[in-house]
Amino acid sequence: MADNNPFPGENNTGHIWDENLRELKNPPPRWWMIGLWASILWVAGYTILYPSWPVGQEPTQGILGWSQIKEYQSGLEKVAAKRAEFEDQIKGMTVNEIIADPGLTQYTLASAKVLFGDNCSACHGSGGQGNPGYPVLADDDWLYGGTTGKIAETIKGGRQGAMTAHQSILEPDELDTLANWVVQMSETLGKGGSEEGWALFRTKGCTACHGQAANGILAEMPNGDVVTVGAANLTDGIWRFEPGGFESAKHTIMYGVNQPGVAETRNAVMPAFGSTDTGKLSEEDIKKLVVYVHELGGGK
């Protein structure tokens, strides 16, 4: 082929197509060659410094000792160090002391938002807005008390409501009277319940749980805490079981709450999140959650 090269002396490869289409043996531009050699040097340097060659089970580690997981962990340490400033303070403080400090409250709210999302929002909603059957945490109506101490108790130990099913205890007309009375009480904020209703409320044993004043409070402690068994306050505008109203109230009275063997009974169970029992949340986490729940809007 080289013998009959029609373009001798021009440094071509000798491959000629279509009579004059040929490939020249020009060297690549110098900048290109510099780039190539620099890249090769780079690769050599890189593989010495960083983990690279797969040798046996483990790749070579590189003399810098760098790895992605180490970088990730050092990042975590940095975050932890930043948080430690606040976390150390929170450790030695009570919930009320935390709430008294605006800066720490901000930190705790931000930090507890994740905890709330993971542990509480499934039932109580992302912003504590509640769900049908699950209490609103952003209002000021507390079945078991809304002080920080009571909230902590609730989170740690969980709660289980209880109300007798009255379908076989009360006559049908008594059921209607009581249900109507509950609706009147709610609409008038406790001021307009009928006499017959009050009479039934007092004689049929309701006061044992709902209290003499029907506000769910059995006694008040000197420190402001209230003694309750978790029975609803019948003198406010808030319904424990949605949607509220006559049918809703009558249903609750007839079938009760958490009654074994009663198919239609209301369910009102909150699991315990404390470290003693199911061991789900640490003391610090609970402290943060108490601040968070207390600051949702209805804390006392």
Added chain:
Amino acid sequence: MRNQEVSASSVDALYREADDWHVNTGGETIHAKRLPGRWRRLKWLMASVWLLYFLGPYLRWNGQQAVLFDIPNRQYHLFSATVLPQDFWMLSLLLLFFAILLAVVTALVGRAWCGFFCFQTVWTDVFTWIEQRLEGPPAARRKLDKAPMSLGKLRIKSIKHGIWIAIGFFTGFSFVAWFTDAFVLWQTFFFGQANGAAYATVALFTVGTYVLAGFLREQTCFWLCPYARIQGVMLDKSTLVPAYDEQRGEPRGRVRRDETGRTAGDCVDCNQCVAVCPTGVDIRQGQQEGCITCALCIDACDQVMDKVGRPRGLIRYASLDELEGRPTQTLMLRPRVWVYTGILGLALAGILYGLTSLAPLELKVLHERAPLYVLLSDGSIQNKYTLKVLNKTHEPISVRIGVSGHDRMTLVGADDPVQAEPGSVTPAMVFVKIPRRALAAQQQPIVFHAETRLPSGATAEAERESVFIGPDR
């Protein structure tokens, strides 16, 4: 035309060097001739504005650096005003202002920015001035460049490059001084105690200035600079640019000593216009990408015209319309001028408004979305709001929060004033309660107020509209 005796020796001198000058094709260093003249003086005058760049950082105002772009703290200090990221809409107006300014100046008088003001032009001008002081006029410089290396050449060259690098260094140093306290920078920089970014910036500017003004020079305008090309399309036939009057100048021809009844044009073909051109173009070929409209050729040509006894202005600031004998429009009748002026005025007014109305206090209100509202046990509806109080002063302030918009409204959680730290946003959570029966609509517009007493004794206020949401009625 004046019929004046032309000094023979001066014309001879012109033509002796004429062959040295030819149009720049980028293959060699342009050693432009420096001639005095009124455009030359104007050029120095305009360039001297850049002294502000070097001296400005040392200006103090109320014990602080007058102009400080404090990037780490996200604050710009302009004399007594502090601009925070929240005020950055003004930056877009500022950019608009300068973009339009570039457009309007270019449309009226060509690439005046390039010719008189651009840092590439100014720094190159200073660099070549230094070169001339050390190495002599262009012919001597060319000779020196060709000469083999010697001790003398090495001495001159190393002094020149040393000065160039020093200028590059102070260009970078002064740049950094706008972003950090200039006096502290002097105290720390040379002892290795300044921020790493400061060293990197100074290094970048030193190398950049040295290479761009020392070596790349006009090649930057030809091949690197986008504005050169952008401005090229902003010119039109009514734009005033340094231009060669072809009708008067052509056919060009050398003057002869014994010249009598001359038939050629006024251009004596001395190439002085090319000689002085810092980008090495020939203005006689018309407006072109290499022309930065620095007007130095006007000075050169006027001098030659004086010497050969012909009227000045063969090269002058003129529009294409004027040179081609078309009627020219006065400035004030061109709609382009008014449109540009209008935009300039709007941008300027916006910036002035922004700077004069920089409130010391700003309030933002976020309405809680989950839940939108809460029914309380007393039958009232409660909404939760996160307030963000921005304190733009230099002192901590205590801000009182109020709300208006409904007469049966109760504000909860705002009994204590918000303690707002200087230059930062302080969040505060408040609740608003309205009895359910008092709510007329599902949505009730309300207004939050923030009020504070500044350390100066003055009162600052801020307002923000929000909404109160209740149940569907």
